[in-house]
Amino acid sequence: MTLYSATINGTMVNCATDFAVINPATRQEAGRAPNMDGGDLDHAVGAARRAFAEWSARSDKDLQSICAAVTARIEEHAEELARIITLEQGKPLNGLGSRWEMGGAVAWAGYTTGLSLPVKLLQDNAEGRVELHRKPIGVVGSITPWNFPVMIAIWHIMPALRTGNTVVVKPSPLTPLSTLRLVEIMNEVLPPGVLNVVTADDQGFNLGAAMAAHPDINKIVFTGSIATGQKVMQSAASNMKRLTLELGGNDASIVLPDADPQKIAEGLFWGAFINNGQTCAALKRLYVHETIHDAVCAALVAYASNIPVGNGMDEASILGPVQNRMQFDKLSRLVADASGRGKVLLGGAPGEGLFFPPTIIAGLSNGDPLVDEEQFGPALPVIKYSDIDDAIRMANDSPNGLGGSVWSSDISVAKTVASRMQCGSVWINKHGAIQPNAPFGGVKASGLGVEFAEEGLAEYTDIQVIFA
Numbered sequence: 001m002t003l004y005s006a007t008i009n010g011t012m013v014n015c016a017t018d019f020a021v022i023n024p025a026t027r028q029e030a031g032r033a034p035n036m037d038g039g040d041l042d043h044a045v046g047a048a049r050r051a052f053a054e055w056s057a058r059s060d061k062d063l064q065s066i067c068a069a070v071t072a073r074i075e076e077h078a079e080e081l082a083r084i085i086t087l088e089q090g091k092p093l094n095g096l097g098s099r100w101e102m103g104g105a106v107a108w109a110g111y112t113t114g115l116s117l118p119v120k121l122l123q124d125n126a127e128g129r130v131e132l133h134r135k136p137i138g139v140v141g142s143i144t145p146w147n148f149p150v151m152i153a154i155w156h157i158m159p160a161l162r163t164g165n166t167v168v169v170k171p172s173p174l175t176p177l178s179t180l181r182l183v184e185i186m187n188e189v190l191p192p193g194v195l196n197v198v199t200a201d202d203q204g205f206n207l208g209a210a211m212a213a214h215p216d217i218n219k220i221v222f223t224g225s226i227a228t229g230q231k232v233m234q235s236a237a238s239n240m241k242r243l244t245l246e247l248g249g250n251d252a253s254i255v256l257p258d259a260d261p262q263k264i265a266e267g268l269f270w271g272a273f274i275n276n277g278q279t280c281a282a283l284k285r286l287y288v289h290e291t292i293h294d295a296v297c298a299a300l301v302a303y304a305s306n307i308p309v310g311n312g313m314d315e316a317s318i319l320g321p322v323q324n325r326m327q328f329d330k331l332s333r334l335v336a337d338a339s340g341r342g343k344v345l346l347g348g349a350p351g352e353g354l355f356f357p358p359t360i361i362a363g364l365s366n367g368d369p370l371v372d373e374e375q376f377g378p379a380l381p382v383i384k385y386s387d388i389d390d391a392i393r394m395a396n397d398s399p400n401g402l403g404g405s406v407w408s409s410d411i412s413v414a415k416t417v418a419s420r421m422q423c424g425s426v427w428i429n430k431h432g433a434i435q436p437n438a439p440f441g442g443v444k445a446s447g448l449g450v451e452f453a454e455e456g457l458a459e460y461t462d463i464q465v466i467f468a
Contacts, residue, residue, distance in 0.1 A: 002031045004180040006199060008040070009047035010192025012184070015040060019201040021177055024090035024321040024354045025311040031088070033176040033199045038210055041168070044196040045216045048139045048166035051193030056136045056164040060116060067113040067162050069189045074109060074154075077185050078102040081150055084178040086312040086320075089149060090354070095318040096274050105154040108452075111436035112158040115457050122465070129468040134461035136164035137242055138218030141211040143232070144179065145224045146172035146323055147278045153179050155451055156221045157186075157195065163460040166194050168217065170208055173201045174324050208232075215239050219460065222246070223280070226399075226445050233448070244449035244459050247442060249280045249402030250374045252395035253431055254417060255296055256388070256408035257289040264407050264429065265299035271405065271431025273304070273358055276319050277378040278327070281403040281440075283431040285371055286382045287391045293384045297362050300380075301346045304358045309351075321354040322377055328354050331377035335359055338370035338381060347379070366394045374400070388417065396422045401444035405431040424450075 001020075005012040015034045023030040034040075058066075074081075078099070085091065085098035093099055123130035142156035149171055160167050171179035176199040183197040200207040208228075212220055212235035219242035222232050229247040236243055253271065255264070271283035288296045310317040322328040332350050338361045339348050347359030359379040364371050370381045385391040395404060404423040408414040411428060418426040424442045427433055434440050434452070441450035449459050 001029045004031055004033050004177050005184070006034050006036065006040070006180060006197050007183045007187050008044045008196045008198070009051075010187055010190075013040070019173065021088050021175070023087050024323050025313070027353060031177045033173075033180060036198045036200050036207065037205045041198055041207060041210055041214065044168045044198050045139060045214055047193035047196055048168050049216055051191060052136075052138055052166045055166055055191065055194050058164065063162055063164060064113055064116070066189060067109070067158065070161070070186050071106060071109040071113055073185055073189055074182070075106045078106060081178055081182060083313075084181055085150060085175075088175045088177045089146060090312055090320040090323050091275055092312040092314070092317040092320050094315055096270065097312060097318075097320070101148055101151045105151040108151065108436045109154050109158045112162055112457065115162065115454055117163070117454065117457060117461065131466045131468070133464045133466060134163070134458060135464050137460060137462055138165060139216060140165045140167045140219045140221060140460065141214065141217040142167055142169040143208050143211060143220065143222045143224065144169065144171050146174040147275055147280075149175040149178045150182055152223050153182060156223075159457045159460050160221070161190070161194065163457060165219070165460055168196045168198060168211070170198050170211055173199065209235060212236055212241075213238055218242065219244070229447070242459075242462075244451065245447045246280065246440075246451060247402075247445065247447045248374050248400060249282075249442065249446050250284050250372075250398050250400040251281055251403040251405070251423070251431070252285040252287060252398070252421070253283045253405040253407065254388075254391050254395055255286070255288040255292065256406065256410075256413065256417070257291045258409045258413075259292065259296075259407045260409060261292055261295040261299040264296070265303045267430050268296070268300055268407070269303050269307075272380045273307075273319065273378055274432060276322060277380075278323060278376055279432065281425070281432045281434065283380070283405065284374060285395070286380055287385050287395060288382060289391075290384050290386045293362075293382070297345055297360065297382055300360055304346055304360065307358060309355060309357060319358065319378065322356050323354070325354065327376060328356065331356060331375055331379060334370045334373060334375050335361070335379050338364055338368060338379070341368050342381070366397055372398070392417065392420050399445040400442070402442040402446040403427070403432060
């Protein structure tokens with residue numbers, strides 16, 4: 001089985017022990033990764049800190065040129081990386097799967113490369129000249145999840161590099177292989193030490209916690225659960241680390257009575273079931289007006305019934321397995337509970353191994369676990385409502401506030417409803433359609449700071465004001 005190496009200071013690194021990464025479709029080994037410890041982390045952070053002096057001193061034009069070369073190299077290896085993603089994460093090569101993820105990763109890298117944060121002139125008069133400069137923060141620690149191992153790594157790494165920071169990235173122990181290979185590829189272009197990667201199985205030494213507390217890491221970018229994000233925030237206080245936290249979501253969608261069930265069924269399905277529902281900004285609670293509730297449910301079931309589920313390496317598969325046993329067990333618990341409370345319209349019973357069929361359950365309400373908890377899997381609760389104020393209240397009745405959506409044939413009415421939703425992003429007649437030119441982040445417990453666009457780029461800088 002292939003042993004993947006880490007990259008520290010531009011050099012391939014292994015250690016005394018390694019750990020197995022399991023293909024969720026077959027339950028066989030997809031590869032092995034180094035099981036690193038605090039000494040390896042210190043090595044990586046030291047390399048990044050030494051490289052920072054030269055990297056941060058480069059001109060904006062030079063940083064942009066190197067980031068463009070990095071983007072081109074990633075695109076050259078897109079198919080190779082897509083196959084590694086499928087083997088370790090489970091998502092299919094096709095559909096909105098690993099090839100789609102790599103397309104998104106390249107698009108984000110390219111767009112981020114083209115951004116810039118020029119000096120902003122605040123004042124220039126007889127009283128003096130005042131300029132606002134954006135300065136790189138230092139060493140950025142990136143902690144990424146298992147659902148989009150390459151694309152989220154790109155979301156973290158590229159803006160850090162573009163603004164003159166150096167990086168140590170730590171992928172999830174469930175999906176480290178594609179990130180290890182990604183960093184190796186990027187180091188074919190980058191100077192040594194600018195980008196480093198560390199991995200561990202997190203069974204003994206907790207590498208992520210050590211990063212959050214490390215005195216020589218100046219910023220942490222974390223995508224993951226609220227509970228872990230809270231721990232990262234607490235640890236980061238030790239040296240006043242800058243933070244960007246993209247945490248859990250339990251996104252609500254509201255379907256207004258004038259929506260066309262047949263026209264919106266496909267969009268609703270992919271809003272909920274993209275990446276098998278294993279997406280922070282997936283549609284996870286569907287509120288439908290009583291006059292079209294049954295028609296929307298029927299259209300959704302008809303569409304979902306034709307989606308092939310299978311091993312991601314099969315070119316015919318459109319959805320794959322749940323990525324890991326812990327998530328599968330949580331999903332199974334929530335669906336079993338919901339089956340006793342509502343009406344199962346599709347799916348409902350676990351398949352073999354880690355496969356779980358697309359599941360739609362009606363007759364649920366706020367207070368039911370499948371509605372209140374983030375399921376992070378292929379199960380969608382449908383809640384009937386009669387009054388729009390009640391629908392908005394139920395949609396907002398959550399500690400989460402990442403995304404939401406409104407579905408209607410009247411855009412102006414939908415925008416009015418959208419403005420009342422308590423979340424960082426609201427889509428109309430679609431869901432989860434993030435893009436690199438629009439800031440993305442959560443409110444309430446769903447995060448701190450934003451990613452993407454100029455606003456996201458600025459999160460990797462400190463402000464320095466020069467008075468002349």
